[in-house]
Amino acid sequence: MKGSSADATHPDGPPGAGKGTQAKVIATHFHIPAISTGDIFRANVAGKTPLGVEAQRYMDAGEYVPDQVTNAMVRDRLNLQDAEGGFLLDGYPRTLAQVQELDSMLDDLDSSLDAVVVLTAELDELVQRLLQRAHVEGRADDTEEVIRRRQQVYAEQTEPLIAVYRERGLLVEVDGMGEIDAVTHRIFDSLEQPA
Template sequence: MRLILMGPPGAGKGTQATSVAEHFGIPAISTGDIFRANVSAGTELGVTAKQYMDAGEYVPDEVTNEMVRNRINEPDAEPGFLLDGYPRTTAQVTELDAMIVATGHRLDAAVCLTVDSEELVARLLKRALTDGRADDTEDVIRKRQEVYAAETEPLIGIYRERGILVEVDGMGEVVEVTTRVFAALDIIPES
């Protein structure tokens, strides 16, 4: 199973990624985790990414793409993977397509968690308090929502056109959402 998990910041992607990946016996691959692993290992890509991250800037596609390519080529990702936080742009969709085709596989589904925008802000403000993220102010959170709408939301249309988009209501308790994700994935036709 090769999946991507999409949704705006605060939709619960990281929480759902763990359960879904465990269910299918595949690694949950988060771009944030990839960045941190490369930075802590001091890889050439990590050093480059750290310069952008330290400046609070978006890590360029070419660096992100190479990190993802390296990660999905690791042995544990051979039977499949779940990508959380990638792709984020239409250019990254093209890169991911090439990566998967090169392995002789295809993307099985793009799962998009949908959540009311005011609920997203409330969730992220709560997380900021519990995780001590002082920089996660309401203004910053709303700006992230705008960036998502401009850069990542168009990907929903791409995957819908391909017939692999699975939209799941991300509102409610974690267990309820997980149940909806599994139910939605069970209806994906085998090919």
């Protein structure tokens, strides 16, 4: 983080890499809100906002919520006062179209990303981690086959985004395996290295 008035970091990584956990730690360290698309969805649905009602309609039908609804929710969230001094995005963008929309949002806010953190992990270790979590949390539908498919979809959808941010010089790749504190230290060390 470079200390600009609107730091924005986007952690990403495959399912099970610990990005949600690390997002909270990083946000606390830099005194900025961690903005998770999952949390935004839940807040809009629970609050019965117009966007939440629209999103619920798609979810009830078993369909994906369109980018336009997701983008609008993120835009609304970034315009809240607590995000004025910077923010950390968790789970957004997920598509190249969302990258373009985020670029537009940041232009409107006269802001820019400082870094895009990607947690890397070995596939088999991730699968075992997620199988263990599924067992502990009683997620019977989280089979090895389903988990491996999610990893494959993540890789297919995310690789183009990683390439975009690598080309822009914003990508910070960090080994996401190991103890939470060790991963956190690796993230902070990587963010504090001069560009």
